[in-house]
Amino acid sequence: MGLSAPPRPRIRRRRQPELFINRELSWLEFNGRVLEEATDPTVPLLERLKFAIITANNMDEFFMVRVAGLKDAVEEGETAPDLAGLSPRQQLKAISERAHEMVERLDKTLVDEILPALGQHGIQITSMAALDPAQRVYLSRYFTAEVLPALTPLAIDLSRPFPKLSSLSLNLAVLLEPADGETEPRLAVVQVPGLQRLVRTVGGEGTTYVLLEELVRSELPALFPGQQVIESAVFRVSRDAALDLDDEGGGDYLEAIEDELRKRRRNQVVRVQVEAGVGEDLLKLLARRLQVTSRDVYRTRSPLDLRAFLQLVELPALEELREPVWKPLNTVVIGEPQRIFTILDQRDILLHHPYESFEPVVSFVSAAAEDPDVLAIKQTLYRTSGESPVVQALARAAENGKQVTVIVELMARFDEQSNIRWARSLEEAGAHVIFGVRGYKTHAKICLVVRRGAHGIQRYVHLGTGNYNDGTARVYTDFGLMTSDPAIGEDASAFFNALSGYSDPPRMKKLVMAPTNLRDRFLKLIERERRRAESGQAAEVRAKMNSLVDEEIIRALYDASRAGVRIRLNVRGICCLRPGLKGVSESIEVVSIVDRFLEHSRVYYFRNGGDEEVYLSSADMMPRNLDRRIELLIPVGAAERPKVMEALDAMFADNVKSRRLTPEGTYRRRKNLRGDAPVRAQQLIYRKTQEAAERARATAVTFEPITTPEAKASSS
């Protein structure tokens, strides 16, 4: 038996588009919420700038992936409607409308609010015209020395093909006087080189920057000697990336796409951004050459491509323009690294990142690497860099003669080279490296340590909702559970054996795995609540995830709602479920939180007639996670449950950064009644974590070792 989802009976369902929200539009709404943070005057200025940059970056990816896919579908002649009843063409139209609104909003915020405000704090982004002569001379010298050698102006005429402009690069379109004996103006393109985009100039007050493209523009006459420049405009193209995006901030190449198709798709321009002042003639010419319609053109007053502005966000000064730093805390005092195993013999450790430091996870792996009693370490690695301390610890473990097995999921193809390098170095150290499982992405986050202990061989497991990536662990909210629970240990071994191809997928005791069982389990858990509600018991589902897209799950939630199950969902991103529909989803409430940390943890709670069950997972409720990924669902023990529930409750209590999904598919901030104390979930959780950290410091003296397993059982 191979690793695969069980065969599913095909149930032909009546289409009910009115019950679902289109996933692309829902995603745009999510980006709209990020944009809201950029426009929010109560948010510190540099954080606003950061949200503006994120909004724009998100949009870039969205066009290169999702819009590109839809355009491709239209070209292929696909007309089948999605869950919400929209054909690809209809979706593109709706997306274009909403995206134009958002781009306008972002533009306005940047030009009218954020950039001027930065100016007031001494960070000027100015035009060449506003510079004094000394500054101009300085920049002109800089241009001649540094920029000019990197420029290749391309004149374009009918005999030459339009140059292949790379996706997301900045360019200047230049309209030149007609050549002698011709009537039509000529088009030329100058690619803005990949140099420092914000060019700092001397003098003036504070820090003054000029955008590189403006500097290039000011020198255009020098680039086209003897020719008259009529007009120029900065523009940027986005092409089909033939990628699939995921929630880990990376892209995967679509596996199913054949090479030819991929080549064709990659040539396709899906969006043109151009500065607002562009003349109609130039724009028409450009659009024709790039083969786009007016719907794909986005005019902006603000600088195109905001990525360069990230350096301003990270400027070391200007602390007052940023959120106060929330340093990751330690609520578990481990002391000697090896003591982590002694602690885990007594109790589980549940960590909530980034409120809590990722350090215990790193030390879990490094302690295992050095501990002479450790026999084997097995770990999944998804999207990790070679510099990761976890990777280095694994290499050390292998060098120390441990049996190390690593299941590596490589990043998108362009990163493969560097990935393969560190993966190979792991192999050279003696680790057994498995490069994924055919047909499935290994998305589960799990590390298993096998160790000789006082009572024979013991297993220690770390399971998480986020990757073993100390970088994202500072920005993404994730839960991690460390345990010595024997049943989970056995399941972990079975999991790795199945993935390594050493064994057929086993039945698990406590963990649940996708693609084999997770979908069924979710459906059963939801159905159990429904049955309880039908028999008159209080029934409740609470869940927190990044995306809710799966039709079968959504329908199960509707059925549960009809039976009276109270359902509260915290869905950060895409939500195709429509809450509050009469007779369908009246008892369903959906909130989304966008705040300084990216909400990333997945938590699933089922009331189960009072015998509550709480799970963590690497999986969202998306077909991708349930059918095409290897994922895990992790039960949380009674002792750690309150901590998870406290965080979940905070999400629903939030009235500052939380938005509620309306039946129409829009999001509204919660109206606060007078006298309502503001609750900001992330702040609340950080404060609680601070208290816990203080308690831990105060009580970090002794642990009473439990010497018999019976005592351990009764203490947990």
Added chain:
Amino acid sequence: MAAPRKRTLPRKPRPTEPPPPAPPRETRPTAVVDMGASAIRLVVAEAQPGEPVRILEEASRGVLLGKDTFTHGRIGAATVEATLKALEGFRRIMDDYGVVRYRAVATSAVREAQNSDAFLDRVRLRTGLDVEVIDGSEENRLTYVAVRETLRDHPALVSGDALLVEVGGGSVDVSFLRKGQPIRSGTYAIGSIRLRQILASWQGSHEQGMRLLRRHIHNVVDDMRRDMPLREAQHFIALGGDVRFAAELLLGGKAMTAGPRVLPKEPFLAFCDHVTAFDVEQLLERYHLPQAEAETLVPALLAYRELLLETTAAEVTVPEVSLRDGLLLDMVQVEDAGGIADFSRQVLASAAALGEKYRYDAPHAKKVAQLAVRLFDDLRAEHGLTDRHRLLLEVAALLHDIGNYVNLRGHHKHTQYLLSVSEVFGLSQDDMAVVGNVARYHRRASPQKSHLPYMALDRETRVEVNKMAALLRLANALDADHLQKVKDVRVLREETDWILDVEGAGDMTMERLAATARSDFMTEVFGRRLTFREAGVRAWA
């Protein structure tokens, strides 16, 4: 019985060997590998002396060895490759735990494959694993070990008669237990994969196909009835994946308690009938079974069903054990007992049952066995044989006359023939070959180069047979009258001769004459002349 072979793997060298600080418990991770007809399975366990075995890890890979062997007689290239891949993975898991002690066994699917030697050689070269092919009786013994452990105080093993049945892919293994002791056992070639193969080329309807299977099973059940008193079994213990699956479906979920699951007869029969109505496609869809399991389910359940109906049992007891558990327990017990798992009681009970089947003269057989063993013990220093030989001698002594059932003339030869086709619980076919030869030479000719069954043994074994046969011949002579007059016998060593100090009652002329005549072989083997002396009586001659 086959001495379980203990094997060791070379340990992976450690580049740096840091001295261990605190003393973690010395663990003895042990592994067993079982190559069955439709899957290869691994169990890694920790066995602390005097503690229950603790399973650390289990792995399983579906490899259809049986399909190849039972269809084409040999294991095909693709299956060989799949096996090697599976075992390489298992080897890695074993290395993760630093396993050095293991036992890997293969059953009928490999045993019957024409290319089993080449196959196992490739396994050894690629994975370093030495796989031992075990026969049906060893399988029965190991399964019994596991069942005895889990059903220790269960009524099925404490009182009355029980039938222990495992329907595998290649064969059905059956043991008949009386008060928990196996007295009869047999291996019958109607495994579920074989049965499925019968249907492979079947063109008729599903119902007719099922009737065909039933008929096939009935024929074999008729044979079983001749081998053991099926009717007398009040308990029915069923092992195997297919019946476990039935138990899970009927009783819901996986067994949470350690105890066996009990299926009342009627619902079980109803379930069998219900499932029999489905073809493989329907089973796949209905129960989400892997292909291999969907194919074996119905034939296996039919076999259990027909056997259950042969007994008077009111329920089916399904313990959560397998051959692997038996292998593990056996390894642990062998270690605890200093090298030999003690099954002599079960072996002898089973031998006695075989004797009864051939209407042996029980008092005579038992007397000869007692005397043979007595002589064996007295002469340990001289013959240098082990406890295992002692057991084989005892079995040979018990059964030396069963050939009389065929014909008094040349009965020693008939004995050898009967033994070569019989099963004694816990004894392998190699063991039975030894027993047969020893029994054959209890009278008449001593071993000759022209005797084929004797020459089929290797040289070392022939020497052992000679010694045991010499002892048996003498012991048999000491009950020449079949009246059990001799109570005991001792061997007194004098300078050149041995004195047979016989303690008994009544006239022992017959015995004296016989002993004198039949001590020829003793003299030949041990180089000593024997003198018969009745205890308290002056030596004759």
